[in-house]
Amino acid sequence: MNYLDQFRDKEIVKGLARRITELTAGLSEPLTFMEVCGTHTMAIYQFGLRTLLPPQVRLISGPGCPVCVTPNGYLDRALALSRLSDVIITTFGDMLRVPGSSSSLMEERAKGADVRIVYSPLDAVQIAIKNPSKRVIFLGVGFETTAPTIAGSILSAQKLGLTNYFVLASHKTMPQPMGILSADPELSVDGYLCPAHVSAIIGGNAYRFLCEEYGVPCVVTGFEPADVLQGVEMLVRQRLAGEAKVEIQYSRVVSWEGNPKAQAILAEVFTPFDADWRGIGVLPGSGLKIAERYAAFDAERAIPVEVEPLKEHRGCLCGEILKGKVSPFDCPLFGKACTPESPVGACMVSSEGTCAAAYKYGR
Amino acid sequence: MNYLDQFRDKEIVKGLARRITELTAGLSEPLTFMEVCGTHTMAIYQFGLRTLLPPQVRLISGPGCPVCVTPNGYLDRALALSRLSDVIITTFGDMLRVPGSSSSLMEERAKGADVRIVYSPLDAVQIAIKNPSKRVIFLGVGFETTAPTIAGSILSAQKLGLTNYFVLASHKTMPQPMGILSADPELSVDGYLCPAHVSAIIGGNAYRFLCEEYGVPCVVTGFEPADVLQGVEMLVRQRLAGEAKVEIQYSRVVSWEGNPKAQAILAEVFTPFDADWRGIGVLPGSGLKIAERYAAFDAERAIPVEVEPLKEHRGCLCGEILKGKVSPFDCPLFGKACTPESPVGACMVSSEGTCAAAYKYGR
Amino acid sequence: MQVISIDGDQAVAEVDGVKREASLMLLNDEVTVGDFVIVHAGFAISKLDEEDARETLALMREVFTPESMG
Amino acid sequence: MQVISIDGDQAVAEVDGVKREASLMLLNDEVTVGDFVIVHAGFAISKLDEEDARETLALMREVFTPESMG
Amino acid sequence: MNNDLILLGHGSGGKLSHQLLDDLIIAKLSRTPVRGQNDAALVELAGAKLAFTTDSYVVDPIFFPGGNIGDLAVNGTVNDLAMMGACPRFLSVGLILEEGFSKAELAAILDSMAAAAESAGVSIVTGDTKVVPKGKGDRIFINTSGIGVIEHTLTIDGASAQPGDQVLVNGSIGDHGIAVLSAREGLEIDSGIVTDSAALNGLVQELLALGESLHVLRDPTRGGVATTLKEIAAQSEVNIVLDEESLPINLGVKGVCSILGLDPLYVANEGKLLAIVAPERAGEALEIMRRHPLGKDAAVIGEVTGTADGRVQMRTSVGGLRGVEMLAGEQLPRIC
Amino acid sequence: MNNDLILLGHGSGGKLSHQLLDDLIIAKLSRTPVRGQNDAALVELAGAKLAFTTDSYVVDPIFFPGGNIGDLAVNGTVNDLAMMGACPRFLSVGLILEEGFSKAELAAILDSMAAAAESAGVSIVTGDTKVVPKGKGDRIFINTSGIGVIEHTLTIDGASAQPGDQVLVNGSIGDHGIAVLSAREGLEIDSGIVTDSAALNGLVQELLALGESLHVLRDPTRGGVATTLKEIAAQSEVNIVLDEESLPINLGVKGVCSILGLDPLYVANEGKLLAIVAPERAGEALEIMRRHPLGKDAAVIGEVTGTADGRVQMRTSVGGLRGVEMLAGEQLPRIC
Numbered sequence A, B: 001m002n003y004l005d006q007f008r009d010k011e012i013v014k015g016l017a018r019r020i021t022e023l024t025a026g027l028s029e030p031l032t033f034m035e036v037c038g039t040h041t042m043a044i045y046q047f048g049l050r051t052l053l054p055p056q057v058r059l060i061s062g063p064g065c066p067v068c069v070t071p072n073g074y075l076d077r078a079l080a081l082s083r084l085s086d087v088i089i090t091t092f093g094d095m096l097r098v099p100g101s102s103s104s105l106m107e108e109r110a111k112g113a114d115v116r117i118v119y120s121p122l123d124a125v126q127i128a129i130k131n132p133s134k135r136v137i138f139l140g141v142g143f144e145t146t147a148p149t150i151a152g153s154i155l156s157a158q159k160l161g162l163t164n165y166f167v168l169a170s171h172k173t174m175p176q177p178m179g180i181l182s183a184d185p186e187l188s189v190d191g192y193l194c195p196a197h198v199s200a201i202i203g204g205n206a207y208r209f210l211c212e213e214y215g216v217p218c219v220v221t222g223f224e225p226a227d228v229l230q231g232v233e234m235l236v237r238q239r240l241a242g243e244a245k246v247e248i249q250y251s252r253v254v255s256w257e258g259n260p261k262a263q264a265i266l267a268e269v270f271t272p273f274d275a276d277w278r279g280i281g282v283l284p285g286s287g288l289k290i291a292e293r294y295a296a297f298d299a300e301r302a303i304p305v306e307v308e309p310l311k312e313h314r315g316c317l318c319g320e321i322l323k324g325k326v327s328p329f330d331c332p333l334f335g336k337a338c339t340p341e342s343p344v345g346a347c348m349v350s351s352e353g354t355c356a357a358a359y360k361y362g363r
Numbered sequence C, D: 001m002q003v004i005s006i007d008g009d010q011a012v013a014e015v016d017g018v019k020r021e022a023s024l025m026l027l028n029d030e031v032t033v034g035d036f037v038i039v040h041a042g043f044a045i046s047k048l049d050e051e052d053a054r055e056t057l058a059l060m061r062e063v064f065t066p067e068s069m070g
Numbered sequence E, F: 001m002n003n004d005l006i007l008l009g010h011g012s013g014g015k016l017s018h019q020l021l022d023d024l025i026i027a028k029l030s031r032t033p034v035r036g037q038n039d040a041a042l043v044e045l046a047g048a049k050l051a052f053t054t055d056s057y058v059v060d061p062i063f064f065p066g067g068n069i070g071d072l073a074v075n076g077t078v079n080d081l082a083m084m085g086a087c088p089r090f091l092s093v094g095l096i097l098e099e100g101f102s103k104a105e106l107a108a109i110l111d112s113m114a115a116a117a118e119s120a121g122v123s124i125v126t127g128d129t130k131v132v133p134k135g136k137g138d139r140i141f142i143n144t145s146g147i148g149v150i151e152h153t154l155t156i157d158g159a160s161a162q163p164g165d166q167v168l169v170n171g172s173i174g175d176h177g178i179a180v181l182s183a184r185e186g187l188e189i190d191s192g193i194v195t196d197s198a199a200l201n202g203l204v205q206e207l208l209a210l211g212e213s214l215h216v217l218r219d220p221t222r223g224g225v226a227t228t229l230k231e232i233a234a235q236s237e238v239n240i241v242l243d244e245e246s247l248p249i250n251l252g253v254k255g256v257c258s259i260l261g262l263d264p265l266y267v268a269n270e271g272k273l274l275a276i277v278a279p280e281r282a283g284e285a286l287e288i289m290r291r292h293p294l295g296k297d298a299a300v301i302g303e304v305t306g307t308a309d310g311r312v313q314m315r316t317s318v319g320g321l322r323g324v325e326m327l328a329g330e331q332l333p334r335i336c
């Protein structure tokens, strides 16, 4: 039995959509739910879920694409490192096309930099083993799902005694921006579809403050179409009942406490710091940097390099999009100056980016 | 005026050939003259000079091709060095196809070694400047013409403060084997066409011992067709007159004393030693190795490397050919198992090699 | 993905007949062969509770399919 | 080759209209522009005595050409 | 950004490839303006109607489950001729070998080429071999060019799709790209998928029985089904709606795509064709395909919906509707 | 020695190339035994008599005095068709670009291709572009394949040389190889020589007036005049004697050859043809050549001397006689 396939059952999905339509039929104002996870963004577009929902339900995307929220300065440092002749940059594929201030990894690779796409940070560790005369840097970008895998790679490298494996870390944690967005008066989020895999690590309890402090309903939701629609249905029900609590739709994977081993490894390797979110700004305690005791693995500390002065891209509404304030279709550059093959903003780059998903699937 | 062209004047060449024919018409036994310089070998074949001479004059080739007399062990060391990942081998093109015990530079290059053909050892010095993280080794093979240029490259590298330029030296000097060959009872050389450019360095006096000790006429001869035939004519005359002296046909370039500056540089950078000649054996004082004070530039001393056990090529008559005892056409492998594109012996490799010249031009 | 073999911290997991290695480093030793796990970037990050999945599906099918919604 | 310019130890030499650099390191400073030199592996190794060449050729032409040999 | 650089994506068969082609290559080389590109050129010569095409093969790795660069190079060019409804006859072979490449591997590749040519009924009649220094190539690149003869009077062309037409494929999609990917060094994936590389000229000959009802034939190679349908929709100025549920996809392809985050609609095929057929003969087209050894899993996968702006959409498996774009950058580089 | 490795010399056009071709490539790919190779294949298709040829261009550097890889790729393939007495009509272009190559340089190359095609009167009708990762290619490789139509009934073939025939060349030899060489990085040689790259189909059209007296046409590209004549001598089973004094060689070519120890007989040409003509019409052939802009320096350079074993000899400038062999290894790699 493949569970995946059954959570894509057309009849179940149709039934859920019908139920949501029935439940919201009487509403005069639409309900606005935000997903804050790139995989949700993808699933919603890829399965055309918006076309199944009534106009009374609006789904908007928050700052859930790790590449999109990574600030320009990080990328510029990665580019500077890639230009060192003894450096191999390893990264998930999505980073390649992201424009920095004046270049991109794809461009540096074309000019001769050794940039390799891997599927796991452990592949990068293998590359470090096979290339002892090179310094191998993994671009550690992502939320609480990815951060433990990177921490794991550092622990592996340490165990193997490698001195040529490094991570350029720009990890972010999810709850903080959700708090900020909840407090934003310009935005009225009627509920969060909380991320599936991030929650597998941090647990459902992490969202309680959103209900308690901001009165926003939260449902930890899986990635399959039936999951997403059930998550929406649960949010609708809370809203109609005037409730604001954390529910776990994705209970087959997510617990209230999360994954304690992964949390321990995160705490071992990383320390929280005030991270800069592209388009949102610096949020206190919203990022993870490499802890002092693992400084030897920190590319930023271990490999000093001159980084070019920052240059932001003009006209890009990424910031507003990451906050859910505007939709990609509102951006005058969308599909014109800004396309996935030559992106202006980061939201157009990652396949999980709101603009990219809208471009690829949304028309 | 291009002097070269006039020394190729057909009428002069024809006249010389006629004169030689007239002079030797009465001889019952043919006269055998040996050239001991690859460039002479080439010129004789390339201009078809043998076809212009009467049967009374036999021209045979001695050990004048630098590549051909270089022993297998030298090549094996060069191959071992080429396999080091931080080494760039630089060499004159002729060395590429020479088979060592189990491989050749061409083969190592195909397997990934960095082997570059240069036209001057100074080009190799340039390569060392441009590749500071590599060790650049020049394969120093050749007689007294080439040795000073290699010495010059070492002095240049020293002046530039380079620590990554090396020479793998296997230089040989001409007079010693000529003495050995003169003393060989199996061979009866009626006269030597002494090398042109070697003599420009060492001077005509260097051959006096051949006349005095062995009674062999010597004529220092240029490379142009008219030069070669005039050299032959002068040898014939000495022979007919029963004389044995050194004459300089190539007086426009060669003096009795040679080039004192080049001789001084040779003495500065090199020390004589007992060199091994392929097919001839070790001859006392017949080689030049890098002097102790330049040991830092000596690839053999500065870059220790394990060299494979020596394996000689079976059936190759190179040794006999280098002594002038047999002609390439006497070798059963010639043109069959042994061709320039897959040479068995070194004589088939260099374009100056007796077998290669015979193969390319001789039929 | 379903775990089909385990060797220390490394497992082989399978989906749709496709096998790939996954590190078990981020999970306590609670995983055994036959378990379903969520794999992210080469690491198993969570177990999937089969029982729970079956219940969720049964519930969905009961509550939301046309027959049930009549 | 004929020396067409000299800069310290380096000269530019020409043959048949083709120019290449040649080091003068192996010759005493006796070389001047216009001289003919023998170039081997990027080094001028010897001067060519034009006068001598001309004489040799004249002699050859006189002694060995058909007219002279009648 | 430096807009002067050629990027890997320019070779992916997707949007960047099309831009390079339209803005630079065709603009410079072609004397007549072209609307879209067919798989081969149609030319007339001494009274004969010919199709002429070329493709270079740079697949990495050169050996992969079910095939190698050699049979790929024969089948690919045979197929480009077949997609014009031509009968492929003669091939040329241009080899670019990297110094140090193995003669034994070359021999194996040449054997595959000979066998593929034999089985497709084409003759390799001329060739060329170049060798580039170590590090200036990648073992072996192969160019094949092909000539075919056109013996019918139909207009089979990317611009011929009409509203109401049915879109057919002759079998499962994505197999070639996934087979090559799983063989790639450092990506230890055991998918069990083999390339679908095959010569389609035999199948095309049978489809010609559809006569005027056969509107478009195209092989969805680089860029996959999505990119190829976008090309056709643009060339024909129509819209196309795909039905996700009807797409034949092998389980292993699904699995690899889910693990690596790939979309099978963009994965290359080398033994597949998309046929766009008038609705009244679509059933017959499906039967012809299914009777053929290379069409056992054939399916109707979509429909041409109306004269419009080249939009392609897909009715998803859960009943939603989503847009389908061309491949943007490089999904999988060097699959052919 | 490791006999499994492809060496640079296998691509030099000389003896190693021939061995690889005969022992491996033709043995594997060709169904009928071949005695020697012509520049293009002759095929019949739907009643039309066609010539079909392919060549890949990997010259280094890609820009050199008088031309670049683009016009070279057009002229080279046009010439291979022309050497069969065909009228070149259609070309395909296969580009293999290295990641990071410059679009501006690509544009310049494409412009040259378009101009060369225009001036040769051929149309570029189909193409393909691949991109390989940085370090897996060398900026740009170009394959061109060509189709020509044969409108005469002559047998112009490497096997048609007959005793008594005269060997003509349409001008100076070695220019292309020396031009490329002097442009090579690290080899600072100022030779003043420019490539002779040119399309010879116009000249060939005029030579066709010689009718049955025109026995062989061949362009002495890789391997030079020596290698090409050895091929012809072997194919025709004749001997050929060249006359060194009559060889047209530019001064700069002579100079570079003397400095670097090269033999102009083995240096590549890209706008030269060797014509082997019955003795009674040789004078006329020379006149035709000399009247043509690409034949002003044409000369009779040798003679076919007798039915024999494929020997080529040269009467040297001083009256001696020497043998001429094929190029053995690599004299100058990557000149085309």
Ligand code: SF4
Binding pocket: A315, A316, A317, A318, A321, A328, A331, A332, A333, A334, A335, A338, A339, A343, A344, A345, A346, A347, A348, A355
């Ligand atoms: S479409 Fe492009 S420019 Fe506009 S917001 Fe999105 S990424 Fe920024």
Ligand code: SF4
Binding pocket: B315, B316, B317, B318, B321, B328, B331, B332, B333, B334, B335, B338, B339, B343, B344, B345, B346, B347, B348, B355
């Ligand atoms: S022909 Fe070859 S094997 Fe014979 S002596 Fe010469 S080099 Fe040696």
Ligand SMILES: [Mg+2]
Binding pocket: E039, E080, E083, E218, E219, E220, E221
């Ligand atoms: Mg196609």
Ligand SMILES: [Mg+2]
Binding pocket: E039, E040, E053, E054, E055, E077, E080, F127, F128
């Ligand atoms: Mg094609």
Ligand SMILES: [Mg+2]
Binding pocket: E055, E076, E077, E080, E221
């Ligand atoms: Mg194709």
Ligand SMILES: [Mg+2]
Binding pocket: E127, E128, E129, F054, F055, F056
């Ligand atoms: Mg060719």
Ligand SMILES: [Mg+2]
Binding pocket: E098, E134, E135, E136, E137, E138, E139, F135, F136, F137
């Ligand atoms: Mg390579």
Ligand SMILES: [Mg+2]
Binding pocket: F039, F080, F083, F218, F219, F220, F221
């Ligand atoms: Mg040719």
Ligand SMILES: [Mg+2]
Binding pocket: E127, E128, F039, F040, F053, F054, F055, F077, F080
């Ligand atoms: Mg050709």
Ligand SMILES: [Mg+2]
Binding pocket: F055, F076, F077, F080, F221
């Ligand atoms: Mg050619």
Ligand SMILES: [Mg+2]
Binding pocket: E054, E055, E056, F127, F128, F129
């Ligand atoms: Mg193509």
Ligand SMILES: [Mg+2]
Binding pocket: E135, E136, E137, F098, F134, F135, F136, F137, F138, F139
């Ligand atoms: Mg390269």
